Amino acid sequence: QLRQLAMYAHAAGQPDSGLFKPDLKRHFDTVLATYKGPSDGLWIYSVDDEDKPADTTLDLYTHAFVIFAFSHYSRTTGDASARLEAASTLQAIDRNFRKGVMKGFAESLDLAGNHLQAVRRHESHMHLLEACLFANEVWNDAAYMRIADEIVGLFLGSFYDSADNMLSEYFTDDLRPRADIQRHKVICEAGHYYEWIWLLKKYAHAKATPDAYDDICKRMLDWANTHGWDQKYGGIYDELDAQGQVVQETKRLWPFTEGLKANALMLNIVADRDAAKEHMARMTALFRDKYIDERGFWTEWLERDLTPAVDYMPATTPYHVYFGIMETRDILRSRGASKSWRAGPRKVLYKSRRLLSTIMRNTRRKLLK
Template sequence: MDFLAQTLLQRWVPKWYGAFCDPNNGGFYERLGDQFVPRMGQPRRLLTHCRQLAMYAHASAHTRGAFKPDLKKHFDRMLATFYVPETGGWRFSVDDDGHPVDGTYDLYALSFVIFSMAHYYAATHDERAHTHALDLLKFIETHFVMPGLPGYAEAIDTQLKPIPRQRRQNPHMHLLEACLFAENTWGDRGFAVMADRMVDLFHHYFYIRDFGQLCEFFTDTLKPDPKDGNKVEPGHYCEWVWLLKKHAFLRGYDSMHDDLCAELLSWANAHGWDYVHGGIYDVVSPDGDVLTDSKRLWPFTEALKANALMLDVVPEIDKAPLKNRMAKMVSVFREHYMSERGFWVEWLHRDLTPAVDYMPGTTPYHVYFGIMETYAVMHARGRSVSWRAGILLGLYTIRRQLSGVVRGVKAKIKAG
């Protein structure tokens, strides 16, 4: 993990920043193709901008000044293109030039506005971020409430009316994530109250504990959807482990959700992992039958940090299997998903062959925070920084410097 974390900070993040930043129009590209070439013509989502901004803000504080993104520029661009001052909402997407494409106010995307504001503020202390986060929380509490129904609407239109859509646990989960980080950054009670509200929804609606089922899709009353209620995603089991542990920490009672987290992780490890090829299935049934055998990248990073978090929770007899699982995950991650140059495969077939040829701008958030959270947990457990990691990264740094010198010499020769 040491080498992986340092490679992430010193190599991948700067490379992603250079590739995803649009030098002409500002903001970030929605996706990249082969050799990090931007794919134009894709609507640029608020979600993508928020995840990119949050990641670079966090990384800027963990590289000892080596990585210096222009965070204010990207924050201002987000305000100029996505924020709608007339309503207080944030539109879903814009085109390459920043013109509105989809004016919907989407709960999932808005959650990441709060998340990105917290990280941007932590890096810059720009008070505008705090103000916008508080205003957006109030916007959600005012306009996303569904009278007589639990939880919040999936999305609302430009007239601030709920849009009829199948209800999901996922937007609520990310609203919890956003509010936990906001609470940790600013300490406002409103974020803590909303976080507690999301955890209550988990207990009373999203997770059917008697069956070990974390439901994804619901009716309006948050009952499992008759058609899609049997679809569960192992990656979300792991994501909830991380968020419940973070919630417990902020409430001052670290073991508050430990029994529940152990159940979630045990189920995900038993039913989500492909014991033939390796990797984590996208969708399975509550009984563990494979419904969609493709394997996206993000469940991998969520599982990595969930397993790390539970190392000091599970009985001693279960620690070795968790460590072995983490070692297998890192091996599959490095061999099939990520290259040392920072390219990644977003989606794999069951046999771990590539299923797509593009790289979405939303995915580095999963890779970055998955590795950094896992590294933080392992480091806190007393693991020292690997001497091998230091040597390898030192050699890589020297190689980069020499490459820069060579390119400079060639440029001078060509010019003169």
């Protein structure tokens, strides 16, 4: 619900939105009426088909997307209540999600506010950083930048091992890298390397120090492109170990869209721009040919040989597809690339926007039933 609200609000606010006029207020009001937790600023995880609570876990990831979605909604509609709800959510995170952890934020709480034991992750913090950066962009509120500062500090001091260029997925209670219990290996995901590149660059821009993390971003991009990309078939592996060896060879869609925007963002920074452009051309061709369907569908997961691995389409994926495409488009427009470079990506972007339009129309019909 929150990812879709953010996506619809962003799309409706575009100058070329045309006849796309989603009922954003109805969607916003539904979230308020359905997912509110036990006190202001707290939100339950899910409801059933009758809008009754199904999972009442208070999840950090969910709360991050409340802020992200409400800031997008507020920017497009001007609804002041969204700012109040987002501020209340940030305060609730600050007040409640520090319980039971040495640093950073707890992954989840029960309705009474008790810390639920869970393997700690950088990902929930990463999305809270994303939400705070955008909320600050919309409202220019120092409270969001204070949390953003803290999370970037956690990234530099705990999540990211600069010596080994390693971003572990899982951590101990004191935020040391933790091996996956079943596979007994530290797990890394190229897709999250790409997301952190994007966020570090956005954070640096917000702090008026645009080049502050370029060295880290270049190292992370090189690792993700070198180890994450399948040299035989193409595509981005789902999981690797700390040495860059493949652990899970399937290829989900979202790391691909994150890879597109990270590579586009770094085009003016990497040493070999021609090689970077060639890599992006390979990415856009594979994206068009293997992930995006003419009928308005997408393939969520591929096997290593690029055959479909599943036949379902999660509702969380359009967020990655939409924002990945739109942000890549904005980057390419801003850098004034040559016509020969623009041609391939523009075809993919046009085709993908048609897909997104179909997805949003169909989803809106379902929401209005």
